[in-house]
Amino acid sequence: MASSSGMSGEVPDEINVGLMGLGVVGTGVAAYILGKASSLAAATGRNVNLKKVLVRDITRARDIDLPSGLLTTNAEDILADAEIHIVVEVIGGTDPVENHLKQALAAGKHIVTANKEVMAKSGPELLALARKNGANILFEASVGGGIPIVGCLMNELAANDIRSIRSIINGTTNYILTRMANERTSFDQALSEAQGLGYAEADPINDIEGIDAAYKLTILASLAYRQPFQSADVYCEGISRLEPQDFRYAQELGYAIKSLAIANLDDGAVQLRVYPALVPSEHMLAKVDGVYNAVEVDGSLCGQVLFHGMGAGSEPTTSAVVGDLIEVVRKMGSQSRSSGSQEWAGPGNGAALTVRPIGDLQARYYIRLDVADNPGVLAQIAQVLGDGEISIAAVLQRDTDAEAGSAEIVITTHPAKGASMQDALQIMAGLSQVRRVSNVIRIEE
Ligand SMILES: NC(=O)c1ccc[n+]([C@@H]2O[C@H](COP(=O)([O-])OP(=O)(O)OC[C@H]3O[C@@H](n4cnc5c(N)ncnc54)[C@H](OP(=O)(O)O)[C@@H]3O)[C@@H](O)[C@H]2O)c1
Structure with missing residues (x-):
């Protein structure tokens, strides 16, 4: 058998997968690898085998019949097995997943993950580790389930x-x-x-x-x-x-x-x-x-x-995970860089962009107020907005409650800076005629 891991060198004909997690997504992925072996072989030119499946509770009833001996509760059965080339992680969260992924990458194993949390928190570190070890880490299923947005970006x-x-x-x-x-x-x-x-x-x-x-x-x-x-x-x-x-x-x-x-x-x-x-x-x-x-x-x-498209569910997510698995197998043995590492490499690609605080955002607003049903209330509110240089686009007055002497007013504004709107809302909430600022929602045009 040729080299068992890493991006370069000869690629074995038999590719072994260690699956971490056998829940909603893991069950779909395992069913695909076991049931569609010929499709996987046609797509990759290799035989892709399921060698081990990591779960938390081995006694749990499963919706899938697995060949005996596949299930384990010991992550080392995957991480320390030099014959496992690819780890598919569909457990979720960061603990113990992050450590498992780092250990797998350090051993030169490729990774496919559906885990947005670990990628959002540790993506750059994992991608750097993958690059250092000549491995690939793909994460299409981490955003949008079956929608192919990660690869497209x-x-x-x-x-x-x-x-x-x-x-x-x-x-x-x-x-x-x-x-x-x-x-x-x-x-x-x-x-x-x-x-x-x-x-x-x-x-x-x-x-x-x-x-x-x-x-x-x-x-x-x-x-x-x-x-x-x-x-x-x-x-x-x-x-x-x-x-x-x-x-x-x-x-x-x-x-x-x-x-x-x-x-x-x-x-x-x-x-x-x-x-x-x-x-x-x-x-x-x-x-x-x-x-x-x-x-x-x-x-x-x-x-x-x-x-x-469908952003979750076993089958759409399996589509994304298995698509990544196919890509990883196809790339094995080539010198191509780990997908994502270039995109996420950091400001080496140019000047770093700063993140602008929400207070600077210019947006139109919808404001719903519970006010006293008295003349002059609207003029007071308009004054507060005007003082903050916020202009009104429309006003609705509905749901007057004669008994309680209250009315509900909805105001939409022209674009205003977030910080000015916060100041105006604070002043408005303090007006004696305003019983409650019930809701404030931005308007996206
Ligand atoms: N569900 C979706 O539609 C969807 C869509 C896109 C992305 N995702 C992502 O895919 C991942 C998996 O989601 P899921 O819905 O399939 O989760 P799930 O149904 O809760 O399954 C989690 C699996 O991980 C196993 N597990 C949990 N903790 C473990 C541990 N410490 N050690 C070993 N195994 C452990 C569980 O084992 P037991 O079976 O023994 O309990 C179970 O098989 C998550 O990152 C999620 O965000 C899910």
């Missing part, structure tokens, strides 16, 4: 200066927002439906607070702007403040509400943010419903390109 769109990426990359929040828009359900009700259907986890915090989307945006922005960003660079707002009437008013004004993950270049700086936003109803992102994902890339040469 690294390869097909590499000639472009990326002006912006606007995306819906968390299926759980998009499902919740779609239910709230279509059925006018409360946030809590839509969340519990999502949990009942298996779209949201028991602890949904990472999804609803935008943390999962921030990990994914970190990866997309690092590839698009060819420098390592941190997820702490991403300004994050969750969706739990949204109420059914926000969807009603948004619709009346001609908008849908979507949780967007956005990266854009603005005057030599990058702005990275995840937040719920009003999107014009006729825009394509407004029509992305349920658990679907979409990514719109605006490039200097390609213009606007839209990717749309």
Whole structure:
């Protein structure tokens, strides 16, 4: 047998895979490797074998029949096996995964991972380690499930200066927002439906607070702007403040509400943010419903390109993982550089871009206020906005409660700087006639 690992040298005819994780994604990947051996052989010119599968609990009932002896709870059965050439990691999280990946790369094994968290937190380090050891690490499934956006940013769109990426990359929040828009359900009700259907986890915090989307945006922005960003660079707002009437008013004004993950270049700086936003109803992102994902890339040469598809689930994610596996096998023995390492190499490629704080962002705003139903209230609010040089685009007054003497006012503004808006909101909240600033949502045109 020829060399068992590394990018150069002879490539063996039998390629052995160690699979880490046999959950939603791992089961799909294992089923593919075992059931579609001839397709894999046709695509790669090699036999690709499943040699070991790492799980946490070996006694658990599985949805797949594996040949005996494949399952293990000992990571060393994969990491210390010199005959395993490729590690496919579909466990998730950073502990113990990060150490496993580093150990595998140090041994010259190639890696395919679906793990956005480990890539967002340690991508540059892992890519550097891969490069040092002549190994490849591919991570298409880490963003957008079955949507091929990672590879496209690294390869097909590499000639472009990326002006912006606007995306819906968390299926759980998009499902919740779609239910709230279509059925006018409360946030809590839509969340519990999502949990009942298996779209949201028991602890949904990472999804609803935008943390999962921030990990994914970190990866997309690092590839698009060819420098390592941190997820702490991403300004994050969750969706739990949204109420059914926000969807009603948004619709009346001609908008849908979507949780967007956005990266854009603005005057030599990058702005990275995840937040719920009003999107014009006729825009394509407004029509992305349920658990679907979409990514719109605006490039200097390609213009606007839209990717749309299933962002999660066993089969779409298997499509991305096995696609990477095929690419890794095809590249074995060649001198080609580890995919992603160039993109993520850092400011060596040019001057480092700074990250612009959210307070500097110019945006239009939707503001919903609960006010006393008295004459002159609107004039007071307009004065506060005017003092902050924020001009009003439209005003809706609805839901007057004669008994309580209150009314609900919705104001949309022309573009204003985030910091000026924060100051104005603080002053507004202190006005005696304003009972509550109920919600503030940015408008993306
Ligand atoms: N699910 C999706 O649709 C989707 C889409 C895109 C990306 N991803 C990413 O793919 C990865 C896997 O997701 P998943 O949904 O397949 O997760 P999952 O269903 O929870 O499966 C996780 C698997 O990892 C194993 N595991 C967990 N901790 C372990 C440990 N310490 N040592 C050994 N094995 C361990 C579990 O073993 P047991 O089976 O014994 O419990 C299980 O087989 C994550 O990074 C996720 O973000 C998932």
